[in-house]
Amino acid sequence: xxxxxxxxxxxxxxxxxxxxxxxxxxxxxxxxxxxxxxxxxxxxxxxxxxxxxxxxxxxxxxxxxxxxxxxxxxxxxxxxxxxxxxxxxxxxxxxxxxxxxxxxxxxxxxxxxxxxxxxxxxxxxxxxxxxxxxxxxxxxxxxxxxxxxxxxxxxxxxxxxxxxxx
Numbered sequence: 001x002x003x004x005x006x007x008x009x010x011x012x013x014x015x016x017x018x019x020x021x022x023x024x025x026x027x028x029x030x031x032x033x034x035x036x037x038x039x040x041x042x043x044x045x046x047x048x049x050x051x052x053x054x055x056x057x058x059x060x061x062x063x064x065x066x067x068x069x070x071x072x073x074x075x076x077x078x079x080x081x082x083x084x085x086x087x088x089x090x091x092x093x094x095x096x097x098x099x100x101x102x103x104x105x106x107x108x109x110x111x112x113x114x115x116x117x118x119x120x121x122x123x124x125x126x127x128x129x130x131x132x133x134x135x136x137x138x139x140x141x142x143x144x145x146x147x148x149x150x151x152x153x154x155x156x157x158x159x160x161x162x163x164x165x166x
Contacts, residue, residue, distance in 0.1 A: 100134030124152035
């Protein structure tokens with residue numbers, strides 16, 4: 001199973017949504033998980049994970065992960081060639097490195113990272129930025145290219161973004 005997470009922040013609370021789907025080419029989700037929790041910290045430039053990681057970990061308590069499951073986050077796993085990690089890297093460590101984590105970001109992080117892949121989908125000239133840990137990033141790149149949907153953002157991830165904003 002693949003579990004994709006996204007969080008949207010309101011003044012008083014964070015709305016975290018997870019869409020679970022069978023495989024990379026799935027057209028429809030199997031299940032949707034939603035949780036609202038109070039915002040525990042303000043946005044801190046360069047430390048996005050401090051705000052979002054608690055939201056994902058809280059929602060993960062409602063999910064029984066199995067061997068072979070993959071987690072997708074809206075953001076980065078790795079940030080540079082010097083070992084700096086992003087939200088996905090912190091999540092991977094928090095889960096004792098048991099489950100592969102994929103980061104799919106819409107905005108480019110400026111530092112060079114040899115483990116980051118650009119993915120062009122549909123007619124878009126603007127790539128998605130893919131990073132991963134616990135799974136080969138080149139395999140993930142191919143999977144993201146093949147995800148359902150004709151546009152830059154795969155259909156299920158677009159739905160996830162919309163649900164997090166509701």
